[in-house]
Amino acid sequence: MQPPINANGQGSTVRGACPHDCPDTCALLTTVQDGRAIRVQGNPAHRHTDGALCTKVSRYTERSYHPDRILTPLRRTGPKGSGQFTPVSWDEALDEIASRLKPIAARDPQAILPYSYAGTMGLVQSEGMAARFFHRLGASHLERTICATAGGEGLVHTLGGKVGMKVEHFAESKLILIWGSNSIGSNLHFWRVAQQAKRDGARLVCIDPRRTETADKCHEHIALLPGTDAALALALMHELIVNDWLDHDYIARHTLGWERLRERALQWPPERAAQVCGVPVEQIRRLARDYGTTKPAAIRLNYGMQRVRGGGNAVRAIACLPALVGAWRDRAGGLLLSASGFFPIRRQALHRPDLLAGRTPRTINMVTIGDDLLREASPTFGPKIEALIVYDSNPVAVAPESGKVVQGFAREDLFTVVLEHFQTDTADYADIILPATTQLEHWDIHASYGHTDVLLNRPAIAPVGQARPNTEVFRALAARMGFDDPCFADDDLSLCRSAFGDAVDFEQLLDQGYATLPIPDAPFADGGFPTASGKCEFFSERLARQGMDGLPDHLPNHEPAGSDPRHPLAMISPPARNFLNSSFVNVKSLRDIEGEPLLEIHAHDAQPRGIADGQLVRVFNDRGEYRCKARISERARPGVVNGLGIWWRKLGPSGTNVNEVTSQRLTDLGNGPVFYDCLVEVSACA
Numbered sequence: 001m002q003p004p005i006n007a008n009g010q011g012s013t014v015r016g017a018c019p020h021d022c023p024d025t026c027a028l029l030t031t032v033q034d035g036r037a038i039r040v041q042g043n044p045a046h047r048h049t050d051g052a053l054c055t056k057v058s059r060y061t062e063r064s065y066h067p068d069r070i071l072t073p074l075r076r077t078g079p080k081g082s083g084q085f086t087p088v089s090w091d092e093a094l095d096e097i098a099s100r101l102k103p104i105a106a107r108d109p110q111a112i113l114p115y116s117y118a119g120t121m122g123l124v125q126s127e128g129m130a131a132r133f134f135h136r137l138g139a140s141h142l143e144r145t146i147c148a149t150a151g152g153e154g155l156v157h158t159l160g161g162k163v164g165m166k167v168e169h170f171a172e173s174k175l176i177l178i179w180g181s182n183s184i185g186s187n188l189h190f191w192r193v194a195q196q197a198k199r200d201g202a203r204l205v206c207i208d209p210r211r212t213e214t215a216d217k218c219h220e221h222i223a224l225l226p227g228t229d230a231a232l233a234l235a236l237m238h239e240l241i242v243n244d245w246l247d248h249d250y251i252a253r254h255t256l257g258w259e260r261l262r263e264r265a266l267q268w269p270p271e272r273a274a275q276v277c278g279v280p281v282e283q284i285r286r287l288a289r290d291y292g293t294t295k296p297a298a299i300r301l302n303y304g305m306q307r308v309r310g311g312g313n314a315v316r317a318i319a320c321l322p323a324l325v326g327a328w329r330d331r332a333g334g335l336l337l338s339a340s341g342f343f344p345i346r347r348q349a350l351h352r353p354d355l356l357a358g359r360t361p362r363t364i365n366m367v368t369i370g371d372d373l374l375r376e377a378s379p380t381f382g383p384k385i386e387a388l389i390v391y392d393s394n395p396v397a398v399a400p401e402s403g404k405v406v407q408g409f410a411r412e413d414l415f416t417v418v419l420e421h422f423q424t425d426t427a428d429y430a431d432i433i434l435p436a437t438t439q440l441e442h443w444d445i446h447a448s449y450g451h452t453d454v455l456l457n458r459p460a461i462a463p464v465g466q467a468r469p470n471t472e473v474f475r476a477l478a479a480r481m482g483f484d485d486p487c488f489a490d491d492d493l494s495l496c497r498s499a500f501g502d503a504v505d506f507e508q509l510l511d512q513g514y515a516t517l518p519i520p521d522a523p524f525a526d527g528g529f530p531t532a533s534g535k536c537e538f539f540s541e542r543l544a545r546q547g548m549d550g551l552p553d554h555l556p557n558h559e560p561a562g563s564d565p566r567h568p569l570a571m572i573s574p575p576a577r578n579f580l581n582s583s584f585v586n587v588k589s590l591r592d593i594e595g596e597p598l599l600e601i602h603a604h605d606a607q608p609r610g611i612a613d614g615q616l617v618r619v620f621n622d623r624g625e626y627r628c629k630a631r632i633s634e635r636a637r638p639g640v641v642n643g644l645g646i647w648w649r650k651l652g653p654s655g656t657n658v659n660e661v662t663s664q665r666l667t668d669l670g671n672g673p674v675f676y677d678c679l680v681e682v683s684a685c686a
Ligand code: SF4
Pocket: 018, 019, 020, 022, 023, 024, 025, 026, 053, 054, 055, 056, 057, 058, 188, 189, 580
């Protein structure tokens, strides 16, 4: 480990980066005394962090030194799922893993599946060494879709990449649409910028089925039905057209497919959209007027709204709006869903797909892990999944239709390894658990999807217990599998260096912890979108060539509200404010704030069902059921219930969580999940 920087008599301060799946990617300062981290704070010198962390990560030391941290490798001793394990040495654990994987790999390495997501966003500890290992092995590919691919593809097919406004310039916007985002809970540093704009006279409009804490603080809240965002966007276009609130010059010079989009949008008068979205027609008209006549106008889109069947189309429709009014001309106008496409990450150098040596393994979508773990071998599927190596993810809690996921993980003939900090719901089903380091204990390097700075994370403390970084685990496994390619000897600092190569000044990263990418303030003021045409593509030839609609449209949910009398309520499952996906659920101080799993339900829906506030309820559909407390609240709109997530199953009232009822169906673009496209019924428990 490199020595901490800024040593002084009072201990030392080490610069790092928040590893969590959050657009803010904060710069951390960890104070270390006598080898122990005593405080984690936001770095005041980093303009996006501005010295502030969210409640979750400001308690990071509580997480790192949590009494439940897994400190040694563990081997299962009881039935799968029982959580019974005994400590073993690293050598025993690694030898056993290699001895189990070798015969499977000899038969067909595609029977081995990695399963990982954004438990850390670090480029090194996520896939830096892991991808090399799985490529060399020839394991099945994992399609990492569980969060953002529908929206990402929507952006790619419209703007050409995951690109957009620079977050700091929202401070100068005069109208901000906060669309599908509870920014106070999940994009705190953007919210600080939006507050600045509000103080300077900007109007803030929140578009979200749930009346979130963010909606409370905006000037207006538009509580549309889940999965109807494209209809709203098309109606806004309709109004922009009929009122001629358009920037004709920008459209002519920097867009593609205007006439066709115009024709499509004219099919969406506000009256039609109002009916589909379940909002008053006047609200749509007012929003269109505000958007068409306020300059600069900006949209902060987030990923919640794209977790429905038509999520990709919805993002396409919304991403067309700024070009129609010429909002991109101003640095404080445009749209931001993700900035990650700006980062010149050298993924080939990190992941080394050349190690596949011409093999083309099948791909398994992480969203359908429930079904896929239960499939037998077949010519279309390929070999049955015999081994699963899980890192940076907790699929038993977070993957949809968890009844099937649990059934799959419980298979006695499945060999499962889990790299983890804690004994999560997934770790309970492992054959071997390997203790992983936290962000305070390893090197990493980070891009961001909410700003345009690269951050370096230095280890602040030695690994707790016998924990090891993911990279070290995959290096050791590679050695035991007999992989002697030189790339498995790369150390973590070298991996950090190679992530961006010469595109980022690594000395600056070592020196100050972050480096800003040279992105123009208004990157599309004069067009120059990273599409094939260089224009904002209202019509996508690429989609049309694939047999899809080249224009954005409203695609009704797989399970539209009102379509099933047995399950009349639409359910969304946004994160509880103090959790981040399933991370932090076991941090007691945060769990104490959240209390217990809750379902927000409007009085209009609770009263006819005889549901009282605080009562235990059963939430169910044909996929399954879970139990939680009902909170009668205006945060839920009539007809929609909010099942706050994502609680660990074992901490819920009946050992289940909200994903018992979500489905494994996929989005229109990007093969993403449809967590918010889900019909349920709710009944009071006796
Ligand atoms: S979770 Fe987000 S807001 Fe919280 S510290 Fe990490 S990056 Fe910052």
